[in-house]
Amino acid sequence: MATAVEKVLYTAKATAEGGRDGKVTSSDGKLAVVVAPPAELGGTGEGTNPEQLFAAGYAACFQSAMMTVARRLRVDTTGSTVTAEVGLGAIPGGAYGIQVALVVSLPSLEKDVAQDLVEKAHQVCPYSNATRGNIVVDLKLA
The missing domain is CATH 2.20.25.10 (N-terminal domain of TfIIb)
Structure with a gap:
């Protein structure tokens, strides 16, 4: 629903x-x-192309969500980046679909803190909420 x-x-x-x-x-x-x-x-x-435009929007939106969550948690996101990799390909039934990998760099944070922040941002980000359950979105720490 x-x-x-x-x-x-x-x-x-x-x-x-x-x-x-x-x-x-x-x-x-x-x-x-x-x-x-x-x-x-x-x-x-x-x-x-549409995939580049989607990647740009998702990367910017996800980083904004991440920075919002980081402020709430009082963690430092200095030097962070988010790269969205949007793949286009065939899906069952002869149609086309996309998949996303979000590659997040958080150089100022320990790995466990960074992972927690990324997972929490994934719950807040409007793009993540729009795509959840519809496409594969892989979260990766750089």
Whole structure:
């Protein structure tokens, strides 16, 4: 069962023209990118692609969630990074799906503290909550 948002705080709007071989523009004009299939999928690779856009959004959102949890726990995230690796491939039934690996670097923390922080952030992050139970999301410490 889907979880409804109790109160919408912000709504992002973006419009795609041409699908995977076109352009995407946000309603405020701050995002305007050429979209092209990567060379690995037979495209030119002369633009970004939906998987890169998803990876960028998930990485930024997850790090923000992690920093929020870290403040609550009073732990230091100085020098931290989050890299999202989004894989695209076939799933059963002839359709396509994605999987994600979140590679988190927390150089200022001991491994057990870092692991706990990452797991707690995974419960808070909106992207993690949206994908939970739908796709594989692998959490890794760098």
